[in-house]
Amino acid sequence: MPDTMHVAIAAGGTAGHINPALALAEELRRRGHELTFFGQPTRLEATLVPQAGFSFVPIEVTGFDRSRPWTLATALWRMHRAQRRINDYFDAHGTPNVAVGFGAYVEMPLLRCCHAKGVACILHEQNSVPGLANRLLARKVDCVCVSLPIAIDAFKSRVSAQTQIVVTGNPVRQSVIGASREAGRANNDIPDDAMLLLVFGGSLGARHLNDGLVALKDELLSHTGLYVLHSTGKKDFDRVVAELRLSEEERCRWRVVPYIDAMGEALAAADLVLSRAGASSIAEIAALAVPALLVPYPFATADHQTVNARYLVDAGAAVLLPDDQIDTPAFLESLRSLIDDGERRTSMRQAAKSLAQDRAAMALADQVEGAEALGT
CATH class of the missing domain: 3.40.50.2000 (Glycogen Phosphorylase B;)
Known part of the structure; x- marks a missing residue:
């Protein structure tokens, strides 16, 4: 591990996703590492992340509503555009050492992009029952960190043979x-x-x-x-x-x-x-x-x-x-x-x-x- 790491974090939508991510970021900053957040410009993360003093890169994604099949095309287009935006950012500022996703669709373009570049990827699951984004990405990451021991079983069939599953708890801000x-x-x-x-x-x-x-x-x-x-x-x-x-x-x-x-x-x-x-x-x-x-x-x-x-x-x-x-x-x-x-x-x-x-x-x-x- 280098003395100083660059860690990319995606978290958004609700305080339940954002605050644990900020708690991690605060601890990593205390240890001397560099942090960059990726999130949506119209959601809560766009306010909380800069308030905490971290770099914030806006990206736009939307989920797919199964009751409205036509939303899939829009979701895929925005996902592709977000990945392109992230790639451009990495070309200009350097590729991170590690990427961490805290659930919600906003993590998907970051972790897909980093996985393709060979960057170590981590998921954090706050709840006992994994969200859809974490379930979809589990096979692409190197480590899944869960808040509750019971969540381990929910991931066992979804991860690759090399993926670690670790109980860390749910980070709380200082x-x-x-x-x-x-x-x-x-x-x-x-x-x-x-x-x-x-x-x-x-x-x-x-x-x-x-x-x-x-x-x-x-x-x-x-x-x-x-x-x-x-x-x-x-x-x-x-x-x-x-x-x-x-x-x-x-x-x-x-x-x-x-x-x-x-x-x-x-x-x-x-x-x-x-x-x-x-x-x-x-x-x-x-x-x-x-x-x-x-x-x-x-x-x-x-x-x-x-x-x-x-x-x-x-x-x-x-x-x-x-x-x-x-x-x-x-x-x-x-x-x-x-x-x-x-x-x-x-x-x-x-x-x-x-x-x-x-x-x-x-x-x-x-x-x-x-x-x-x-x-x-």
Whole structure:
């Protein structure tokens, strides 16, 4: 491995793809390597990547909608044009040592181009169930890195005999891992001696979860010293605020926000989390070792959120509640048992720490640094 490597990364579409890629890039930059991102100019990556201080090369791709067969021609044309754009960039700036894709169609032209040039290629899969782009590319790459051990089986029949499959975990950005309880409490106006329940449903919120929590308002506020930081999602914010009908006194203990920008601080400040079980949420909860009650989104592809949740549940770091039990006494009972049992929460924290999720970016960076020798 050269002292300084040039690593090309493709990640885009959603924060669930982009943030793990940025976490890897931050770790590789800390080790002295050069990074270039490839992504779509109209998607979230075009904002987040430059904000983090990395070079960004815009390319445009689209997926193929099986219900509209005519979209295949457009998808193939844009894929070809994107590969040409990437080749031109490499001719002008040099071919990278390693290429890493984080799922979504935007990775396909980069990894196809690099594979053809003999550049070592790595895939990272955040979820327990692989996405389509990663499934299609698995046979062309040198290494597949997965967040959860259960994902290994999903790739075994899709990779070549030479491809390595490695469990690295799902990288979490240093801004999350490095957050402190003290700063999180101070910035959210939570007393040091209070118990904080943090509630969120992912970047878009979770309407059913919000409804269930609204129904438990009086019960939760009856717990002396319990504070709630409740992220509703932007679309559901006004409705939830109206239905909660919090008094001025209640608003001191039940903070409702549409979205939490500083999620690391919120997690560091929390004693208990109630959330969905998306890949990023699972990774961040585990990295900060916060006890959690997980309610997987029931309509996720192949029910992958339930499989994601099992990673923490089986380790003893979380409790799982099916979505269809939100409207039953089981929801309150599950919350109450975790709120009332400090020893259990302490045990769950220790279980989460044993997963070493806070080291996932380092583990993936190690694979990238060792990957160049795998290229053909």
